[in-house]
Amino acid sequence: MLCQYxxxxxxxxxxxxxxxxxxxxxxxxxxxxxxxxxxxFFDGLGDSSGDVxxxxxxxxxxxxxxxxxxxxxxxxxxxxxxxxxxxxxxxxTFYSRLAPIIRQIHGGAVHRGKAPGGSLPQVRPxxxxxxxxxxRAKPLGGxxxxxxxxx
Amino acid sequence: xxxxxxxxxxxxDVVLGAGVSFARNFGDLPFPxxxxxxxxREVIRRVRAAVDDEKSALAxxxxxxxxxxxxxxxxxxxxxxxxADADFIAEREGRGxxxxxxxxxxxxxxxxDHLLIRAFGGGFSLKETYERADTLESLLSRTxxxxxxxxxxxxxxxxxxxxxxxxxxxxxxxxxxxDSGALPRLSSGLFRLGMSLRSAGAPAKKPRGAVYxxxxxxxxxxxEREAIANLTGIGRQVVAQERSxxxxxxxxxxxxxTVSRSLGLLRSARLLKNDEFLxxxxxxxxxxxAGFVHRLEYAAVDRLAEEMQPATLTLAVGRQMTAQExxxxxxxxxxxxxxxxxxxxxx
Numbered sequence: 290m291l292c293q294y295x296x297x298x299x300x301x302x303x304x305x306x307x308x309x310x311x312x313x314x315x316x317x318x319x320x321x322x323x324x325x326x327x328x329x330f331f332d333g334l335g336d337s338s339g340d341v342x343x344x345x346x347x348x349x350x351x352x353x354x355x356x357x358x359x360x361x362x363x364x365x366x367x368x369x370x371x372x373x374x375x376x377x378x379x380x381x382t383f384y385s386r387l388a389p390i391i392r393q394i395h396g397g398a399v400h401r402g403k404a405p406g407g408s409l410p411q412v413r414p415x416x417x418x419x420x421x422x423x424x425r426a427k428p429l430g431g432x433x434x435x436x437x438x439x440x
Numbered sequence: 441x442x443x444x445x446x447x448x449x450x451x452x453d454v455v456l457g458a459g460v461s462f463a464r465n466f467g468d469l470p471f472p473x474x475x476x477x478x479x480x481r482e483v484i485r486r487v488r489a490a491v492d493d494e495k496s497a498l499a500x501x502x503x504x505x506x507x508x509x510x511x512x513x514x515x516x517x518x519x520x521x522x523x524a525d526a527d528f529i530a531e532r533e534g535r536g537x538x539x540x541x542x543x544x545x546x547x548x549x550x551x552x553d554h555l556l557i558r559a560f561g562g563g564f565s566l567k568e569t570y571e572r573a574d575t576l577e578s579l580l581s582r583t584x585x586x587x588x589x590x591x592x593x594x595x596x597x598x599x600x601x602x603x604x605x606x607x608x609x610x611x612x613x614x615x616x617x618x619d620s621g622a623l624p625r626l627s628s629g630l631f632r633l634g635m636s637l638r639s640a641g642a643p644a645k646k647p648r649g650a651v652y653x654x655x656x657x658x659x660x661x662x663x664e665r666e667a668i669a670n671l672t673g674i675g676r677q678v679v680a681q682e683r684s685x686x687x688x689x690x691x692x693x694x695x696x697x698t699v700s701r702s703l704g705l706l707r708s709a710r711l712l713k714n715d716e717f718l719x720x721x722x723x724x725x726x727x728x729x730a731g732f733v734h735r736l737e738y739a740a741v742d743r744l745a746e747e748m749q750p751a752t753l754t755l756a757v758g759r760q761m762t763a764q765e766x767x768x769x770x771x772x773x774x775x776x777x778x779x780x781x782x783x784x785x786x787x
């Protein structure tokens with residue numbers, strides 16, 4: 290089906306909207322979705338020259354020994370497919386693979402805004418799940434978490 | 441509801457309102473995309489405890505609404521009133537919101553982020569609205585520990601929100617710019633400047649009612665105040681361009697005629713579909729600004745525009761209606777409201 294905004298390109302994203310008192314969907318092509326701020330950012334990257342995404346997770350799809358975040362169980366492939374990071378800890382677990390994506394969105398910038406109150410302890414990146422341990426694929430052969438640190 | 445008492449200020453001819461939101465998440469739980477039911481309940485428990493704490497400045501400010509308890513109309517009405525978006529109300533389980541009495545403060549729980557902390561204001565009140573949202577965030581962060589990194593800022597499931605996690609926006613009525621066809625080029629230019637300008641409702645090339653939202657897009661590398669200052673500056677320019685485009689149109693007798701006919705239709709129609717109503721009321725609002733429509737306040741028009749939205753109207757009437765009954769009811773209320781504002785001797 291064609292993009293309902295430009296009517297030219299094939300639709301790749303469906304975004305939810307309200308129409309006539311009900312939930313509805315609008316079909317958009319990648320270009321229009323990005324212009325309207327609705328794109329799954331990770332999809333958009335796949336089109337860029339150099340194909341950052343493909344390099345980053347080539348061959349990762351469905352591997353039983355894929356690295357998984359200890360906190361939420363997400364693999365990097367899960368993150369790319371959903372377009373969303375699994376938890377705060379993922380930013381540490383997958384830092385080396387997320388960093389180029391973050392750079393692509395924000396251009397190498399670092400945070401210059403508000404920080405949590407000085408008297409509050411900051412959440413440590415190594416914080417564990419409070420509620421329960423999630424079932425997750427165990428890494429084969431004791432492979433360690435990949436990626437660098439956040440600092 | 442005191443929403444319609446919010447002063448629109450000197451820019452009320454173009455600027456309908458301002459909104460500022462902060463995305464915040466906990467560091468010790470999965471983000472909403474990977475939470476289970478127990479995780480969701482835990483997030484709700486934590487946030488409710490933070491606002492219900494008797495010793496907190498927030499005590500008594502909010503009432504909690506669970507999305508699971510809402511009817512379809514009630515949920516859609518939240519989106520029509522711009523308190524939440526379509527994505528938030530689409531999934532009801534484990535989601536809720538905290539709403540202040542006058543609906544100017546709102547905390548969405550377990551949408552895309554654990555918390556979306558929001559403040560709304562009338563007219564070009566961006567700075568004041570930012571300060572209210574910021575104060576609310578600060579009060580919440582006294583008891584809630586938000587995931588944060590020195591370099592990446594506030595950690596969010598969407599990497600595009602990293603940093604300040606702030607989305608600031610202005611709701612703008614741009615009928616003249618829309619009519620002139622200038623908006624696509626303006627949008628592209630603004631996109632390159634780190635802003636986005638898009639239809640406030642469903643994505644459309646020419647949205648009904650010509651209401652648009654101008655938002656900041658940059659969250660990492662600039663402070664909240666810098667982003668607010670940028671949006672304010674760009675907002676002022678867009679307002680000036682709209683006013684200039686309106687001046688060009690308002691001299692034309694054809695335009696005056698279109699506005700008069702729109703008002704006439706609204707005052708006499710027996711059936712009003714929502715799309716047609718939005719178009720007509722937009723022309724009337726333009727007419728007020730251009731000086732052809734008298735004795736009608738922006739606030740009355742804006743209130744009508746919101747209250748006549750399909751789900752919101754159905755809720756107010758209090759019973760299910762067929763589509764035609766809804767069109768008739770809308771027409772009746774609009775006739776009544778505008779009739780009360782009629783000039784002596786008619787116009």
